[in-house]
Amino acid sequence: xxxxLIKENIEYEQLLGEQTVDNMIKEEYVIPDVxxxxxxxxxxxxxxxxxxxxxxxxxxxxxxxxxCNVLYLANGEENSEVFNVIYTKEFSTxxxxxxxxxxxxxxxxxxxxxxxxxxxxxxxxAIEGIMEIKLGVYKKYEFNVIKDVDSFExxxxxxxxxxxDKVIGKANGELVSKAxxxxxxxxxxxxxxxxxxVIVHKGDAKLQEGxxxxxxxxxxxxxxxxxxxxxxxxxxxxxxxxxxxxFPDADQFMENSxxxxxxxxxxxxxxxxxxxxxxxxxxxxVKCDTKVMHKEEVDMIEDAYSPSKMLKMDKKGYELNTMLGxxxxxxxxxxxxxxxxxMPKPVEVIMSTGKVSVTDKKxxxxxxxxxxxxxxxxxxxxxxxxRYVATLNExxxxxxxxxxxxxxxxxxxxxxxxxxxxxxxxxAGTIAVKGVARVYAKVNYTTHKEFLVDIVPxxxxxxxxxxxxxxxxxxxGDTLWKIAKRYCATIEDLVKVNELENExxxxxxxxxxxxxxxx
Numbered sequence: 001x002x003x004x005l006i007k008e009n010i011e012y013e014q015l016l017g018e019q020t021v022d023n024m025i026k027e028e029y030v031i032p033d034v035x036x037x038x039x040x041x042x043x044x045x046x047x048x049x050x051x052x053x054x055x056x057x058x059x060x061x062x063x064x065x066x067x068c069n070v071l072y073l074a075n076g077e078e079n080s081e082v083f084n085v086i087y088t089k090e091f092s093t094x095x096x097x098x099x100x101x102x103x104x105x106x107x108x109x110x111x112x113x114x115x116x117x118x119x120x121x122x123x124x125x126a127i128e129g130i131m132e133i134k135l136g137v138y139k140k141y142e143f144n145v146i147k148d149v150d151s152f153e154x155x156x157x158x159x160x161x162x163x164x165d166k167v168i169g170k171a172n173g174e175l176v177s178k179a180x181x182x183x184x185x186x187x188x189x190x191x192x193x194x195x196x197x198v199i200v201h202k203g204d205a206k207l208q209e210g211x212x213x214x215x216x217x218x219x220x221x222x223x224x225x226x227x228x229x230x231x232x233x234x235x236x237x238x239x240x241x242x243x244x245x246x247f248p249d250a251d252q253f254m255e256n257s258x259x260x261x262x263x264x265x266x267x268x269x270x271x272x273x274x275x276x277x278x279x280x281x282x283x284x285x286v287k288c289d290t291k292v293m294h295k296e297e298v299d300m301i302e303d304a305y306s307p308s309k310m311l312k313m314d315k316k317g318y319e320l321n322t323m324l325g326x327x328x329x330x331x332x333x334x335x336x337x338x339x340x341x342x343m344p345k346p347v348e349v350i351m352s353t354g355k356v357s358v359t360d361k362k363x364x365x366x367x368x369x370x371x372x373x374x375x376x377x378x379x380x381x382x383x384x385x386x387r388y389v390a391t392l393n394e395x396x397x398x399x400x401x402x403x404x405x406x407x408x409x410x411x412x413x414x415x416x417x418x419x420x421x422x423x424x425x426x427x428a429g430t431i432a433v434k435g436v437a438r439v440y441a442k443v444n445y446t447t448h449k450e451f452l453v454d455i456v457p458x459x460x461x462x463x464x465x466x467x468x469x470x471x472x473x474x475x476x477g478d479t480l481w482k483i484a485k486r487y488c489a490t491i492e493d494l495v496k497v498n499e500l501e502n503e504x505x506x507x508x509x510x511x512x513x514x515x516x517x518x519x
Contacts, residue, residue, distance in 0.1 A: 003149060003150075003151060003155075003455065003456075003457055004149070004150040004151045005146050005149060005150075005454070005455060006146070006147050006148040006149065006150060007144040007145065007146055007147060008144065008145055008146075008147040008298055008300075009142065009143075009144055010141070010142065010143055010144070010145060010164055010166075010298075010451075011140070011141065011142045011166060011167070012140075012141050012164060012165055012166055012167060012320070012321075013105065013138045013139065013140050013141065013167050013321075014138065014139050014141060014319075014320070014321035015136060015137075015138055015139075015321060015412070015414075015444065016097070016099055016100065016104065016137040016138060016139045017097055017098070017099070017136075017137055018134070018135065018136050018137075018414075019095055019096070019097055019134075019135045019137075020132060020133070020134050020135070021093070021095050021132075021133050021135070022113065022130050022131070022132055022133075023091065023093055023130070023131045023132075023133065024128075024129075024130060025066065025089065025091075025115070025127065025128065025129045025130065025131055026126070026127070026128045027087075027089050027126070027127050028120065028124060028125070028126045028127075029085075029087050029124070029125055029126075029127065030123060030124050031085060031122075031123050031124070031125070032085065035074075035083055035085060036074035036075060036076065036081075036083060037074060037075040037122035037123060038072045038073075038074065038075070038119050038122055038123070038125060039072070039073045039074055039075045039076075039080055039122075040072060040073040040080075040119075040387075041070065041071075041072050041117045041118070041119060041125065042071040042072055042073060042082065042379065042389065042390070042391045043070075043071045043377055043379060043391045043393075044068055044069070044070050044071075044115050044116065044117045044127065044129075045068070045069040045070075045071075045195060045197070045353060045377070046066055046067070046068045046069075046112045046115045046127075046129065047066065047067050047112075048064055048065075048066045048110040048111070048112060048131055049064055049065055049066075049067070049110070049263070050062060050063070050064045050108050050110055051063050051064050051065060052064075053106060053108055054102075055100050055101065055102055055103075055104045055105070055106050055137065056100065056102060057100065057101060057102065058096065058097060058098055058099065058100050059094045059095060059096050059097055059100060060094070060095045060097055060100060060106055060135055060137065061092070061093075061094055062092065062093050062094075062095060062108060062133060062135075063090075063091070063092045064090070064091055064092075064110060065088055065089065065090045065091065066088070066089045066091065066112075066131065067086065067087075067088050068086065068087045068088070068089070068115070068117075068127055069084055069085075069086050069194075069195055070084060070085050070086075070087070070117055070125065070127070071083075071084050071194060071195070071379070071391075072084070072085070072125075073387070073389070075122060080230075080386075080387075080388075081225070081230040082194065082225060082230065082232060082389060083194075084194045084195065087127070089127075091131070093133070095133065095135050097135065097137050099137075099139075100137050103140065104137055104138060104139055104140065105137075105138045105140065106135060106136060106137045106138065107135070107136040107138070108133065108134070108135055108136075109133070109134040109416070110131065110132070110133050110134075111131070111132045111134075111355065111357050112129060112130075112131055112132075112355070113129070113130040113131065113132045113357070114129045114130045115127065115128070115129030115130075116128055116129060132357070136414070141318070143316070143318070143451070143453070144453065145300055145301075145451035145452065145453055146300075146301050146451075146452045146453065146454070146455065147298065147299065147300065147301070148301070149301075149304070149455065154306055154307050154308050154490075155304060155305075155306050155311075156304060156305050156306065156307070156484070156485070156490055156491070157301050157303075157304050158301065158302045158303040158304065158481050159299045159300065159301055159302065160299070160300060160302045161297050161298070161299055161300075162297070162298055162299075162300040162449065163295050163296070163297050163322070164295070164296050164297075164298060164320070165293060165294075165295055165320075165321070165322050165323050166293065166294050166295075166296050167291060167292070167293055168249045168250065168254065168292040168293065168294050169247070169249065169292055170289055170290065170291055170292070171205075171212040171214075171245045171247045171250070171289075171290040171292060172245075172287070172288070172289055172290075173212070173214045173243045173245050173287070173288040173289075173290065174243070174285060174286070174287055174288075175214065175216065175218075175241040175242070175243050175285075175286040175287075175288060176241065176283065176284070176285060176286075177198060177218040177220070177239045177241045177282075177283070177284040177285075177286060178239065178281070178282070178283050179218075179220040179237045179239050179280075179281070179282040179283075180279065180281055181220065181222060181235050181237050181279070181280045181281075181282065182272070182278060182279055183233075183235065183277075183278040183279070183280070187226075187233050187235075188226035188227065188229060188231055188233065189226065189227045189276045189277050189278055190224045190226070190227060190269050190277040190278065190280065191224065191225045191226050191227035191228065191229070191277075192224060192225050193222060193223070193224045193267060193269060193280065194223045194224060194225055194232070195221075195222070195223040195351070196220075196221070196222050196223075196265055196267045196280075196282060197220075197221045197265070197353060198218050198219070198220050198221075198262050198265050198282070198284040198286075199218070199219045199221070199262075199419065200216050200217070200218055200260040200261075200262060200286055200418075201216070201217050201218075201219060201418075201419075201420040201421060201438075202216060202217045202420065203215075203216035203217075203258060203260040203288070203418075204216065204258070205256050205258040205288070205290040207247075207250045207251065207252055207254050207255075207256055207292065208250065208251075208252055209250070209251050209252065210246065210247065210248050210250060210251075211244055211245060211246055211247055211250060212244070212245045212247045212250055212256070212290055212292070213242065213243075213244050213245075214242060214243050214244075214245065214258070214288050214290065215240070215241065215242035215243075216240075216241055216242075216260055216286065216288075217238050217239065217240055217241075218238070218239045218241055218262075218284060218286060219236065219237075219238050219239075219421075220235075220236065220237045220238075220239060220282050220284070221234065221235070221236050221351065221353075222234070222235040222236075222267070222280050222282065223350070223351050223379070224280075227277065230388065232350050232351075232379070232381075232389060233350070234350050234351045235280065241286065243288075245290075247292065249292070250292055253294075254292055254293060254294045255292075255293045255294070255295075255326070256290050256291060256292050256293065257290070257291050257293075257326065257440065257442065258288055258289065258290040258291075259288070259289050259416075260286055260287070260288050261286070261287050261288075262284055262285070262286055263285045263286065263287045264284065264285045265282065265283075265284045265285075266282070266283050266284075267280055267281065267282045267283075268280070268281045293323070295323075300451060300452070301452045302450075302452070303452075303481070303485070304452065304455060305485045305488070306457065307488045307489060307490060308488075309457050309458065309459075310457070310458040311455055311456070311457055311458065312455070312456045312457075312458055313452060313454070313455050313456075314452070314453050314454040314455075315450050315451065315452055315453065316450065316451060316453050317448055317449070317450045317451075318448070318449055318450075318451065319446055319447075319448055320446070320447050320448075320449055321444050321445075321446055322444065322445055322446070322447055323442060323443070323444050324404060324406050324407060324411065324443040324444065324445055325404045325405060325406065325407075325442075325443055326404065326440070326441065326442035326443070327402050327403055327404050327440075327441060328402070328438060328439065328440050328441075329400055329401065329402045329403070329438075329439050329441075330420065330436055330437065330438050330439070331398060331399075331400040331436070331437050331439065332434065332435070332436055333356075333374050333396055333398045333433070333434070333435040333436070333437060334432075334433070334434050334435075335394070335396045335432075335433050336427060336428075336430040336431070336432050336433075337378075337392060337394050337430055337431040337432075337433060338430055339392065339429070339430070339431070343390060343392070344382035344383065344384035344387050344390050345382060345383050345384075345429065346380045346381070346382060346390075346426045346429070346431060347380070347381045347382060347383050347426065348380060348381045348426060349378060349379070349380045349381075349424045349425055349426060349431065350379045350380055350381060350389065351378075351379045352376060352377065352378045352379070352422055352423065352424035352433070353376070353377050353422070354374055354375055354376035354377065354419055354422045354435060355374075355375055355419055356372050356373065356374050356375075356398075356417045356418065356419045356435070356437045357372055357373050357375070357417065358370055358371075358372050358415050358416070358417050359371050359372055359373055359397075361413055361415040361441075362409075362413075363407050363408065363409050363411055363412075363413050363443060364407075364409065365407070365408070365409075366403060366404065366405055366406065366407050367401045367402060367403050367404060367407060368401070368402045368404055368407060368413050368415060368441035368443060369399065369400075369401050370399065370400055370401075370402070370415050370417070370439060370441070371397065371398075371399045372397070372398055372399070372400070372417050372437065372439075373395050373396065373397055373398070374395070374396040374397075374398060374419070374433075374435050374437065375393070375394075375395050375396075376393070376394050376395075376396065376422065376424070376433055376435070377391060377392070377393050378391065378392045378393075378394075378424045378431050378433070379391050380392070380426065380431065392431055394433070396433065396435075398437065400417075400437065400439045402415075402439055402440075402441035404441060404442075404443045406443075407443045408445075410445075411443050411444060411445040412443070412444045412445070412446075413441055413442065413443050413444070414441070414442045414444075415439065415440070415441050415442075416439070416440045417437050417438070417439050417440075418437065418438045418439075418440075419435060419436070419437055419438075420436040420437065420438045421435065421436040422434075422435045422436075423435075468515050469512050469513065469514055469515060470487065470512075470513040470515065471510055471511070471512060471513070472487070472510070472511045472512075472513050473508060473509070473510055473511075474505050474506060474507055474508060474509040474510075474511065475507065476507050478505065478507075479503075479505075480494055480495075480503045480505055483505075483511065483513070487513045489513060489514060491503060493514055494511060494513070497512050497513075497514055498511050498512055
C-alpha cells in the first residue's frame with residue numbers, strides 16, 4: 001500500500017539584524033515676510049515621520065520628513081512677543097543591512113536625538129541636529145514538515161511535541177482622536193495657536209475571538225498667545241479612543257505587541273456663543289500596528305522506521321528564533337533642574353514637552369536592564385520684564401528593569417520606551433520634572449531543531465531479521481525506541497516479550513529481542 005505523508009506548513013519570522021544610524025540635519029530657512037524679525041530662539045519642536053520604506057538587496061531605503069515648529073521672541077519697539085514659524089524638511093537615506101532581501105519585512109523607529117536652532121541674522125535661522133533611525137529587518141521562513149504517516153501498516157513513528165512561534169499577522173488600525181476644548185473664562189481669549197501636540201499613552205490591544213480591540217488615551221496639548229496680548233497659555237485634554245478590527249485568526253489565548261504613532265494633527269479655532277475665540281477643535285490620526293503571535297505546539301516526527309521495509313528519510317535542520325517572553329514596566333523619572341545664573345528666574349511653567357530614548361540594554365538573570373534619556377523642554381514665565389518667557393532643555397538619565405522569567409545573558413532582547421506622562425512645576429527656584437516612561441522588553445533565543453521533511457520506502461529492499469532470539473544488554477544512552485529500531489522490532493513486541501510494565505529500562509538490564517521465530 002502506498003505511503004501517504006501528512007505534512008504541516010510552518011511559517012515564522014526571525015530577526016535578521018538590527019541597525020542604528022544617525023542622520024545629520026542641517027538647513028537654513030528665511031523668516032516669512034509677514035512675520036517680525038527674530039530676536040531670540042526659544043524652542044524647536046521637531047517631529048520626524050517615515051512616509052516610505054523599502055527593503056532591498058543588503059539595504060533598506062527610507063523616506064520621511066521632519067516638521068519643525070520654531071518658537072522665537074521677536075524684535076519689537078517696546079516689548080518682545082512670541083511668534084512661531086513652521087518648516088518641513090524631507091529626507092531619504094539607505095541603511096546597510098547585510099543579507100536583506102526584497103521579500104523581507106522591516107520595522108523602523110525614528111527619533112530626534114538633538115535639535116537646535118541658531119540665528120544667522122534677523123531674517124534667517126539655521127536648524128541643526130541629529131536624527132536617529134533604528135532599523136530591524138525580519139526574515140520570513142516557510143517549510144513543510146511531516147506530521148503523520150498514513151496508509152503504511154507497520155511504520156513506527158517517534159513523535160515529540162515541538163513549540164513553534166508563529167506570527168499570525170498584523171492588525172493595522174486607525175484611531176481618530178477628536179478634542180473639543182473650551183477655554184475657561186479665567187483664561188484670555190485665543191489670539192493665535194503656537195503649538196499643538198498629541199501624545200498617546202496607556203495604549204493597549206486586547207485579542208478576542210476573530211477580532212482585535214485597540215484602545216488608548218490621547219493627551220492633547222495646545223499652546224496659544226492671548227488676543228491683543230503677549231500672554232501665553234496652555235490647554236490640555238485627555239481623549240479616550242478605541243477601535244475594533246476584524247481579524248479572523250485571532251483568539252484570546254494569543255499574544256500581541258502594539259506600536260502607536262501619531263500620524264497627523266489638525267486644529268481649528270472657533271468662536272463660542274459670545275463670539276469670542278474660546279474653542280479649539282483638535283483632530284489627530286493615530287495609527288496602530290498590532291503584531292499577533294501564537295506559540296503553537298505540534299507533534300513532530302523525530303524519527304521513523306519500518307520492521308519490514310527499508311526507509312529513506314530526509315531531515316533538515318533549522319535555526320529557530322523563539323520568543324522566551326515579553327513584559328512591560330513603568331518607571332518614574334524625577335529631577336529638580338537648577339537654572340544657570342544667566343537664565344531668568346522661573347515664576348510659572350507654561351508648557352513642558354519631552355521624549356524618551358533607549359541608550360543601552362542588556363539581559364541579566366530573569367530580567368532586561370535598560371538605560372535611557374528623558375529629553376525635556378520647558379517653557380516658563382519669568383520675573384524679567386525684558387525676557388518675560390524663557391525655555392530650558394535638559395537630558396535626564398534613567399534606568400528601568402523589566403522582568404522576563406528565564407532570561408539569560410546569552411539571549412537577545414528588543415527594548416522600546418515611550419513617554420506616558422510629563423509634568424513640570426516651579427519648586428524652590430528650580431524646575432521640578434516628573435515623567436513616567438513605559439518600557440517594553442521582549443527576549444528571544446535561538447535553538448537548533450531538526451525536522452523530518454520526507455520519507456520514501458525502498459520497495460526492493462526488505463529488512464533481514466535473525467531467525468533466533470537475541471539477548472541484548474542495555475547500554476548507557478539506550479532507549480526502548482533505539483533498541484527496537486536497531487533490531488527492526490517494535491516497542492510493543494519488546495514490552496510484551498520482556499513483560500515490561502512501561503518503556504523505562506535500566507543500564508545493564510537484559511532484554512530478549514525476537515527474530516523471525518514466533519514467540
